Amino acid sequence: MENKEHNQNRQSQDLPQVLLLKPPPVMTVLGEQQFSSNKFQLLKAWDSQLPLNQFLPKHANSIQAILCSGASPVTDDLLQLLPFLRLVVTASAGTNHIDLTACRRRGISVTNAGNVFSDDGADAAVGLLFDALRKISAADRHVRQGLWVKKGDYPLGSKVGGKRIGIVGLGGIGLQVAKRLEAFGCIISYNSRNKKTFVSYPFYSNVCELAAHSDALIICCALTDQTLHMINKEVLSALGKKGVIVNVGRGAIIDEKELVRCLVTGAIAGAGLDVFENEPDVPKQLLELDNVVLSPHRAVFTPESFMALCELVVGNLEAFFSNLPLLSPVMDECTDG
Numbered sequence: 248m249e250n251k252e253h254n255q256n257r258q259s260q261d262l263p264q265v266l267l268l269k270p271p272p273v274m275t276v277l278g279e280q281q282f283s284s285n286k287f288q289l290l291k292a293w294d295s296q297l298p299l300n301q302f303l304p305k306h307a308n309s310i311q312a313i314l315c316s317g318a319s320p321v322t323d324d325l326l327q328l329l330p331f332l333r334l335v336v337t338a339s340a341g342t343n344h345i346d347l348t349a350c351r352r353r354g355i356s357v358t359n360a361g362n363v364f365s366d367d368g369a370d371a372a373v374g375l376l377f378d379a380l381r382k383i384s385a386a387d388r389h390v391r392q393g394l395w396v397k398k399g400d401y402p403l404g405s406k407v408g409g410k411r412i413g414i415v416g417l418g419g420i421g422l423q424v425a426k427r428l429e430a431f432g433c434i435i436s437y438n439s440r441n442k443k444t445f446v447s448y449p450f451y452s453n454v455c456e457l458a459a460h461s462d463a464l465i466i467c468c469a470l471t472d473q474t475l476h477m478i479n480k481e482v483l484s485a486l487g488k489k490g491v492i493v494n495v496g497r498g499a500i501i502d503e504k505e506l507v508r509c510l511v512t513g514a515i516a517g518a519g520l521d522v523f524e525n526e527p528d529v530p531k532q533l534l535e536l537d538n539v540v541l542s543p544h545r546a547v548f549t550p551e552s553f554m555a556l557c558e559l560v561v562g563n564l565e566a567f568f569s570n571l572p573l574l575s576p577v578m579d580e581c582t583d584g
């Protein structure tokens with residue numbers, strides 16, 4: 248232990264230190280060597296046998312940046328322990344695990360995954376929509392369980408073309424969803440914090456009104472104080488009995504208890520869910536339902552998006568330590584995913 252700790256110390260004297268409390272998923276998949284640089288040194292808390300309450304004070308004065316992901320929150324309490332911290336780099340699009348207000352107050356810059364996840368996130372959202380409407384996974388189970396032979400044909404799914412799609416959050420992912428579904432003949436409208444001048448899709452400032460004018464809602468926005476449980480009973484009722492909801496944002500944007508109730512009682516027709524309020528726990532009732540397609544928070548992750556993310560993470564850190572502009576700064580609470 249002493250040697251490892253000593254080595255980390257010695258190396259960190261040569262290069263600025265970037266703290267990691269947990270390896271982000273991109274690092275677990277691609278390997279640590281992909282993140283090596285001659286501009287900074289990774290300081291891996293999990294490599295030390297010191298408990299965190301000793302590890303952090305020991306290194307606090309040399310840590311200038313943190314590399315984190317959704318699984319390692321950056322709270323005001325943590326920031327308080329790191330007086331020389333100037334940058335938080337998150338290997339995620341979402342920033343809801345970071346106290347952005349505290350970062351701003353302390354003059355700490357934040358970067359996120361920028362647009363590297365937009366295509367894959369949009370593909371997954373469209374895939375979940377197709378599955379929920381055409382019942383692909385449910386029909387697959389019907390065939391595998393021998394029910395085609397025993398019980399006959401599976402009920403029909405619903406056509407995708409012509410559906411009115413309400414996109415909640417017209418950021419990188421939302422825009423790509425719109426582009427893809429337009430090509431399938433869907434009619435797009437959206438809700439976001441502000442009306443976008445660069446698109447001609449109808450804008451609804453009220454998400455309930457958007458739901459009332461949509462056959463499917465696709466949630467692509469970020470989780471913030473403003474979007475927490477934004478999709479509530481009222482919005483789900485407005486979506487109605489034939490409505491479908493897809494969520495690739497964050498679980499807590501939807502009131503999950505209400506969603507489960509609506510799916511169980513048929514108050515809405517179906518759902519495609521990549522994210523949940525208490526991951527990895529998924530409400531048991533959802534597991535029983537054939538009108539729900541479930542995915543384990545994997546919408547944006549592909550080997551390709553991870554390679555692009557790794558380049559961006561290293562690029563942001565190298566830019567910072569070279570006094571160059573950051574590549575994907577988070578300016579504000581971005582609510583549009």
Ligand SMILES: O=CC(=O)O
Binds near residue numbers: 339341360364
């Ligand atoms: O959910 C994934 C992300 O925020 O990157």
